[in-house]
Amino acid sequence: MASRPRILIWVAFFFFFEFVFCESVVDPDAPECTNRWIHIRRLPTRFNLDLLTNCSEYPVFDDFCPYLANHGLGQKTHNNSHSWYRTDPLMLELVFHRRMLEYPCLTSDPSAADAIFLPYYGGIDAIRYLFGPEVNSSFEHGLELYEFLQQDSPEVWSRNGGHDHFTVLARPAWDFSQSLDNDPPIWGTSFLELPEFYNITVLTLESRPWPWQEQAIPYPTSFHPVSLVLLDSWVQRVRRSRRTTLMLFAGGGGTSLLPNIRRSIRSECENSSNSENSTRIAGGYSKLCYIVDCSNGICEHDPIRYMKPMLQASFCLQPPGDTPTRRSTFDGILAGCIPVFFEDLTAKSQYGWHLPREEFGEFSVFIPKEDVVFGGQRILDVLMGIPRAEVRRMREKVMELMPKILYRKHGSSLGLRTRKDAFDIAVDGTIDRIKSRLEKVSLQ
Numbered sequence: 391m392a393s394r395p396r397i398l399i400w401v402a403f404f405f406f407f408e409f410v411f412c413e414s415v416v417d418p419d420a421p422e423c424t425n426r427w428i429h430i431r432r433l434p435t436r437f438n439l440d441l442l443t444n445c446s447e448y449p450v451f452d453d454f455c456p457y458l459a460n461h462g463l464g465q466k467t468h469n470n471s472h473s474w475y476r477t478d479p480l481m482l483e484l485v486f487h488r489r490m491l492e493y494p495c496l497t498s499d500p501s502a503a504d505a506i507f508l509p510y511y512g513g514i515d516a517i518r519y520l521f522g523p524e525v526n527s528s529f530e531h532g533l534e535l536y537e538f539l540q541q542d543s544p545e546v547w548s549r550n551g552g553h554d555h556f557t558v559l560a561r562p563a564w565d566f567s568q569s570l571d572n573d574p575p576i577w578g579t580s581f582l583e584l585p586e587f588y589n590i591t592v593l594t595l596e597s598r599p600w601p602w603q604e605q606a607i608p609y610p611t612s613f614h615p616v617s618l619v620l621l622d623s624w625v626q627r628v629r630r631s632r633r634t635t636l637m638l639f640a641g642g643g644g645t646s647l648l649p650n651i652r653r654s655i656r657s658e659c660e661n662s663s664n665s666e667n668s669t670r671i672a673g674g675y676s677k678l679c680y681i682v683d684c685s686n687g688i689c690e691h692d693p694i695r696y697m698k699p700m701l702q703a704s705f706c707l708q709p710p711g712d713t714p715t716r717r718s719t720f721d722g723i724l725a726g727c728i729p730v731f732f733e734d735l736t737a738k739s740q741y742g743w744h745l746p747r748e749e750f751g752e753f754s755v756f757i758p759k760e761d762v763v764f765g766g767q768r769i770l771d772v773l774m775g776i777p778r779a780e781v782r783r784m785r786e787k788v789m790e791l792m793p794k795i796l797y798r799k800h801g802s803s804l805g806l807r808t809r810k811d812a813f814d815i816a817v818d819g820t821i822d823r824i825k826s827r828l829e830k831v832s833l834q
Contacts, residue, residue, distance in 0.1 A: 425821070426504060426821055427502055427505075428493055428505050429496070429502075429503035430491075430506075430509060431506055433508065433509055437510045441514045442458055442484075448518065448521065456476070457691070458484070460475060461484055462483075463481070464476040464478060464481065464612075467612065467693060472620055476693075479560060479610055480514065482595065483509075483559070484511070490817075492801070493817065500549075504821055504824065506546065507556060508555055508590070513560035513561040516531060516565060520579065525575065529580040532579075532580075532581040532584050532586070536586040550831070552586075553590070554828065555589075555591070556590060556591040556592070557591075557593070558594075558607075559595075561595060562715075563601075563604050563606075564596070564598065566578060566579050566580070566594075567580075567598065568583065569583060582601065588603065589827075590603060592604050596713050605816075605819065606741050608797075608812045609715070609717035611693075611795070613693075614796070616798070616802045618806045621798075628724075628725060628789060629726070631702065631725075632702065633703060634676045634702050635680045635702050635704070636703070636704055636770065637679050637704065637705040637706070638681070638699055638705070639682070640722075641682075641716065643711060644656035650763060651762060651763055652711070655707055655762075658679065658768060658769055659680070663678075663679070680702075682696045684696065700725035701727075704727070704728060704785070705730050707732075709759065710733055710735070710759075715735075716736075719736065723792060724795070728753065728781070728788055729754045730769070732758065734756075743819040744794050744812060745791065745795075752783075752784065752787045753790075755776070795812055797811055798811045798813075
């Protein structure tokens with residue numbers, strides 16, 4: 391576990407970076423920054439860095455101190471690793487904040503900014519409402535931040551009524567969407583239900599289908615290359631990998647007696663093992679189905695456990711669970727494993743910036759879960775019916791998407807910065823959305 395002194399040193403180091411980068415502005419006439427200027431709002435540390443110093447003391451929640459290392463990327467998977475880390479999705483707020491400090495078009499003048507970033511660690515701050523003694527006050531989550539924005543340089547907020555502000559919440563939007571009218575409160579805080587924040591753009595790990603201000607961005611994987619050589623090396627490894635398994639499911643669940651998609655997957659996979667012993671498998675596969683049991687979170691910070699099997703599989707099954715999407719969706723893409731979706735909300739209706747809706751048929755397979763659970767449709771029949779040449783084309787498309795869904799390491803090489811990653815695409819999309827929103831507001 392990371393010690394408190396080490397955490398405080400890390401926080402002080404972060405402060406130094408924030409001061410240096412936020413006060414350094416490139417040429418205001420730089421053409422690449424036209425309409426792309428961002429101002430990072432200076433927030434009191436109680437809204438971000440102070441929340442990290444208690445990383446081992448949040449009630450009814452795992453100690454997340456080890457995952458603060460490397461500015462939120464976590465500890466390396468092994469000492470010689472240059473790209474692989476034990477990354478926790480909750481740390482995306484830190485990762486995003488650190489990367490924002492390297493954004494080439496920062497301005498210290500909020501009036502000159504096209505967008506304003508709020509470095510609020512809302513997902514971490516939410517822990518006290520979700521699991522702690524303040525669970526009955528979850529409707530208050532965000533009010534303290536709003537009060538600060540009204541009191542400190544109120545003209546920054548009032549200029550556009552918050553429409554030009556954006557932040558990152560490293561949890562599914564469902565965790566922040568409890569109705570203000572629930573009494574007693576149920577799961578979640580009410581951050582996204584507060585009228586005070588209706589105008590800001592919120593980047594979440596998963597978004598709901600209706601609110602305009604939410605936008606889902608990829609779950610962070612464990613792969614964070616620092617150079618173009620390391621990225622290209624991984625792409626070549628993925629391309630050379632022998633796909634000896636037709637389909638793979640990495641996850642938990644499926645043991646309930648009630649009919650559901652995970653239970654159907656487990657049942658079909660177990661039955662396929664029997665047929666492998668008596669029937670020659672078509673298509674050159676030595677195994678029809680393989681399950682990586684990730685029950686009880688054992689895979690969460692151990693990418694080796696699931697990445698190696700994913701590299702050997704042609705298709706990775708991505709059924710919904712407690713929420714529609716899974717981090718495994720992006721782990722599978724990183725392994726060149728073609729995703730198989732069972733409902734549109736898993737990815738198609740959420741991640742349009744990173745996974746274009748019109749291209750889903752080129753890199754994924756869709757099988758309605760109702761057809762599998764209640765209609766008797768066998769997943770294996772669908773996948774085995776796809777010609778090998780089509781499978782190869784789909785895998786090449788998946789590999790094209792790989793740089794777009796990973797978060798490269800901060801301080802990366804100039805060569806790697808020429809490839810837009812998940813962060814770059816998220817920032818571009820945010821600025822475009824804010825611009826469009828401000829144009830609509832001006833016409834009202």
